[in-house]
Amino acid sequence: ILNVEQSPQSLHVQEGDSTNFTCSFPSSNFYALHWYRWETAKSPEALFVMTLNGDEKKKGRISATLNTKEGYSYLYIKGSQPEDSATYLCAFEGRDDKIIFGKGTRLHILP
Amino acid sequence: DSGVTQTPKHLITATGQRVTLRCSPRSGDLSVYWYQQSLDQGLQFLIQYYNGEERAKGNILERFSAQQFPDLHSELNLSSLELGDSALYFCASSVTGYNEQFFGPGTRLTVL
Numbered sequence: 001i002l003n004v005e006q007s008p009q010s011l012h013v014q015e016g017d018s019t020n021f022t023c024s025f026p027s028s029n030f031y032a033l034h035w036y037r038w039e040t041a042k043s044p045e046a047l048f049v050m051t052l053n054g055d056e057k058k059k060g061r062i063s064a065t066l067n068t069k070e071g072y073s074y075l076y077i078k079g080s081q082p083e084d085s086a087t088y089l090c091a092f093e094g095r096d097d098k099i100i101f102g103k104g105t106r107l108h109i110l111p
Numbered sequence: 112d113s114g115v116t117q118t119p120k121h122l123i124t125a126t127g128q129r130v131t132l133r134c135s136p137r138s139g140d141l142s143v144y145w146y147q148q149s150l151d152q153g154l155q156f157l158i159q160y161y162n163g164e165e166r167a168k169g170n171i172l173e174r175f176s177a178q179q180f181p182d183l184h185s186e187l188n189l190s191s192l193e194l195g196d197s198a199l200y201f202c203a204s205s206v207t208g209y210n211e212q213f214f215g216p217g218t219r220l221t222v223l
Binding site for chain 2: 031032034043044045046049051089091093096097098099100101102103104
């Protein structure tokens with residue numbers, strides 16, 4: 001059974017601090033790794049789609065790295081702001097087009 | 112607003128009934144995905160269509176079926192509903208597979 005694990009499950013960070021969290025996924029049958037930001041009462045919003053080993057992507061204060069050989073991706077947030085409070089989801093997409101989501105990291109930014 | 116629309120927003124029905132959820136993808140997107148989010152599980156991938164053809168199946172029950180029409184809108188049919196089918200059903204679309212997906216607002220299904 002393929003599994004996607006995210007850690008930590010929950011995180012409290014002081015406003016202005018930087019933080020990061022992890023997504024672990026199967027290293028076989030890999031095609032793409034997706035990161036989403038999901039605010040309460042809204043729909044998931046795509047942050048990044050990453051396909052190449054060693055890939056690094058950046059969008060404003062948020063960046064992500066990918067290691068397909070060892071099966072992990074990190075998401076970094078620099079200088080956390082209250083609007084960064086959300087659940088961050090990663091999703092593994094295999095060569096068979098099937099998609100498996102992690103359970104997410106719930107980020108709380110403390111003022 | 113992602114550009115993906117889903118109807119209805121809420122649906123309340125009884126066990127044993129059948130319902131149809133509808134999704135209109137963003138203009139130009141050929142791929143449509145259906146997901147289920149229930150309280151005890153995270154987001155579960157159900158099925159993907161690409162340009163009218165089924166492309167991948169996830170954890171979709173046999174009681175559930177979907178299709179994508181020539182105008183690219185998609186419908187998810189849920190039959191013989193059980194209490195455990197109560198969930199938030201999302202549709203997402205992308206230009207093709209392996210691209211950024213845009214999620215609709217979801218349909219909340221309650222089975223009583």
